[in-house]
Amino acid sequence: MAEKIKLEQSETRRRSLLKWAGVSSIVFLAGCQSIVPRGAEPPPPPTAAPTPAPVTAGIPTDQTHHRIALLVPxxxxxxxxxxxxxxxxxxALLDTKAENIRMTSYDTAKGVTAAAQQAIxxxxKLIIGPLLSDNVVATANIARPAGVPILxxxxDAGAAGNNVFLLGHIPSQSIERVIDYSKSKGMTRFAALVPNGVYGQRASSTLLRKVRDVGGTVVSVQTYNRDANSVEAATRKLAQNGDFQAVLIADNGDMAIKAAPYIRKNASSSAQILGTDLWNTSSxxxxxxxxxxxxxxSVSDGLYRQYADKYRARYGTAPFRLSSLGYDSVLLTVKxxxxxxxxxxxxINQLTDKGGFIGLDGVFRFMPNGISERALEVQEVRAGSFGVVDxxxxxF
Incomplete structure (x- = not known):
């Protein structure tokens, strides 16, 4: 375990926590009426930022800090x-100067049950993490009886609810958003390629429901295994039930790159190709x-790029895209x-504020079922870059 504590600084003790957003170099967390400025210049690399105190033998007891557990591999x-x-x-702890939060890390790779038990x-009083859905279930079985909520x-929407809140981006929301945008551009006939498995089943269900809700028609949904022969065979079947104006590739960017040429060759030379937020991480x-x-x-990358620059300056390497969830979890906790x-x-009742919160990935809020709802933008693939079209x- 490694414990992260924001060191006391005499100047910040005179400042109200309500003003922490003014000193954060990236973003603040607030209700939906707050606005994060776009186009701000990335902050300069930190010069002499303090580091968390090292872990000492045992966990200190005090009456001045909120105890937060971070469960990650x-x-x-x-x-x-x-x-x-x-x-x-x-x-996030350093940027917000959160002096009243004591966070301790627990390695779930050494046993998630043991990590959760030790955290309790x-x-x-709050668990941030874990990462994998199976670990969420195991952690909840320990945290729930103790009355400790989980972020x-x-x-995995199936892991949410009953004091478990998901910060992860839900794939169905990105499908719904791109279908809405396509419909606004006059498209009513849709097709889809979805991988075999649970993810593909959920993507197919979301597509069918959303297209029906907007008054459109799903012409064809074809499944495939993640190999070239299976993808090509699926594209040949796409147009058997008629023409379509848009086709969803419900998979990551690498699979979309493999599938697109086959779609153009076997199914449609002009249909609009649609994707999910998984594409946002494809290089x-x-x-x-x-x-x-x-x-x-997908979520907006504007604030994330500023964060990534600062992360590289501090740690000498690029962050994982998912790490923005770690930053935002602390912003939410500080709020x-x-x-x-x-x-x-x-x-817990403060988590379901209908106004939501603002983080690196934009505006989000938790619904009563524990799933996070996010404000998404529609991006277009361009020559060497992505551009925002909506x-x-x-x-909210």
Whole structure:
């Protein structure tokens, strides 16, 4: 375990926590009436930022800090993303100068059950993490009886609810957003390629429901295994039930790059290609000529790019895209901590504020079922870059 504590500074003790957003170099967290300025210049690299205090033997007991547990994999196959999430939470604690929060990291790779049990024994009132959906279920079985809520990085909607809140981006929301935009451009006949498996089943269900809701028609939905022969065979079947104006590739950017040429060759030379927020993490997509003009919905990258610059300056490497969730989890906690008495249970009711919150990934809020709803923008694949064709709303 490694414990992150924001060191006391005499100047900041005279400042009200309500003004922490003014000193944060990236973003502030607030209700939906707050606005994050776009186009701001990236902040200069930090010169002499303090670092969290090292872990000492045992967990200190005090009456001045909120105890928060961070459950992430710090060893094993997922150590890279876990460490990136941990680094992001450290940055957020430093940027917000949150003196009343004590965060302790627990390595889920060494056993998520043991990590969760130790977190509860140490007196933590909130758990941030874990990363994997199976780990969320295991953690909830321990945290729920103790009355400790969970802010998980998972995007598995099946793990949400009953004091478990998901920070992860829900794929169905990006599908709904891009269908709405396509309909606004006059498209009513849709087709889709979806991978075999749970993700593909959920994507197909979302497409069918959303197209029906907007008054359109789903001409064809074809499934495939993730290999070239299967993808090509699926594209040949796409147009068997008639022409379509748009086709959704419900998969990551690499699979979209493989599928697009087959769509053009076997199914449609002109249909609009649509994608999900999985495309936002593809480093190859913007370099593919076949994908030019394709649309996908995702969170905005404006504030994330500023954060990534600062992260690289501090840690000497690029952050995982998912690490923004770690930063935002701390921003949310700091916001709630303004009206949270130390030693009392975490005020869960504040998480479902209909006005929502603002973070690196834009405006978001938690619905009563524990799933996060996010304001998404529609991006277009261009030559070497992505361009915004429909900005994300400023609030709900």
């Amino acid at each position: 710090l060893s094993g196959n997922n150590a890279g993303v876990g460490q990136s999430l941990a680094n992001a939470t450290t940055m 024994r140490d007196g933590n 998980s990085f998972s995007n 190859k997509l913007a370099g593919s000529a076949t994908m030019r003009g394709a649309w996908f919905a 709630v901590a303004q009206n949270w008495k130390v030693g009392t249970p975490f005020p 900005p994300a709303p400023k609030g």
